[in-house]
Amino acid sequence: MKTKTRLTLFVMTVVLAAGTYSLAQMSDHIYTSQVIETGSRVYVRHCALCHGPDGSWVEGIDLARGRFHLAVSDEDLRRAILSGAADGRMPAVNLSEADLAGIIAYIRTGFEPEGSAVAIGNVLRGRGLFEGKGECTACHRVNGRGPRTAPDLSDIGAIRTPGALQRSLIAPASALLPINRAVTIVTRDGEKITGRRLNEDTYTVQLIDAEERLRSLVKSNLVSYEISATPTHEPTSLSSDEVADVIAYLLALRGQL
Ligand code: HEC
Numbered sequence: 441m442k443t444k445t446r447l448t449l450f451v452m453t454v455v456l457a458a459g460t461y462s463l464a465q466m467s468d469h470i471y472t473s474q475v476i477e478t479g480s481r482v483y484v485r486h487c488a489l490c491h492g493p494d495g496s497w498v499e500g501i502d503l504a505r506g507r508f509h510l511a512v513s514d515e516d517l518r519r520a521i522l523s524g525a526a527d528g529r530m531p532a533v534n535l536s537e538a539d540l541a542g543i544i545a546y547i548r549t550g551f552e553p554e555g556s557a558v559a560i561g562n563v564l565r566g567r568g569l570f571e572g573k574g575e576c577t578a579c580h581r582v583n584g585r586g587p588r589t590a591p592d593l594s595d596i597g598a599i600r601t602p603g604a605l606q607r608s609l610i611a612p613a614s615a616l617l618p619i620n621r622a623v624t625i626v627t628r629d630g631e632k633i634t635g636r637r638l639n640e641d642t643y644t645v646q647l648i649d650a651e652e653r654l655r656s657l658v659k660s661n662l663v664s665y666e667i668s669a670t671p672t673h674e675p676t677s678l679s680s681d682e683v684a685d686v687i688a689y690l691l692a693l694r695g696q697l
Pocket residue numbers: 482483486487488489490491498501508509510511516517520521525526529530531533543
């Protein structure tokens with residue numbers, strides 16, 4: 441029981457001194473940059489030979505981007521490291537508690553010693569929050585269900601690091617991609633279009649309008665074209681444990697099988 445509790449608490453969030461978002465709600469489990477540094481040394485010594493300096497050498501696994509075969513939670517990572525995986529092709533590596541904490545923090549920062557390690561909670565709870573209290577499905581589409589006005593998140597776990605997902609939730613302004621922005625457009629015919637930009641080249645812009653129609657507009661036909669610099673998200677009001685659960689769910693979204 442004691443171990444279980446410890447494992448559950450073994451969830452972490454680091455914001456370095458220079459970090460941009462508030463620590464207040466996340467201060468339960470903090471890893472210092474020293475822990476991450478320890479992790480980078482452990483990595484070089486015990487893991488890099490097989491997984492490569494950037495974590496991508498083992499087929500189908502990309503440690504820095506949080507892409508594993510089975511592991512999702514920090515607990516899964518501990519188990520894979522301490523007991524090995526895939527019938528011994530991944531050997532058990534015996535590490536001290538401090539080294540283990542370090543290596544997990546290092547993986548969760550996406551191998552950025554300057555980065556912030558991210559708490560990963562429970563997938564099922566995260567799904568419940570995503571569809572319920574978090575109201576994410578009011579805007580986001582997953583596996584063919586939900587509106588198209590916000591980015592489709594069906595494979596978000598395969599294309600974003602845990603750190604990027606966390607930023608989207610707790611510091612959305614710093615996570616805003618250049619392309620994924622709200623736009624307000626007025627055409628020469630006087631039509632006013634609001635939507636979200638998907639793509640743009642020199643002459644045209646593609647967007648999803650408020651009625652969820654995919655549209656491509658020729659720029660020379662526009663009288664005004666405003667791109668919003670503010671994110672749609674407010675920083676989330678979910679608790680740090682809830683954010684950890686939602687991130688676990690997002691990481692499990694890797695496209696439909
Ligand atoms: C001798 C080579 C070798 C070493 C050393 C090694 N690994 Fe692995 N690791 C593998 C292989 C091979 C797999 C893929 C297993 C599979 O096919 O599922 C793997 C899988 C993993 C996985 C994914 C488990 C899953 O559930 O998908 C993680 C995480 C991992 N390794 C972390 C580490 C870390 C951290 C270290 C250093 C402490 C390390 N490995 C050292 C070879 C190695």
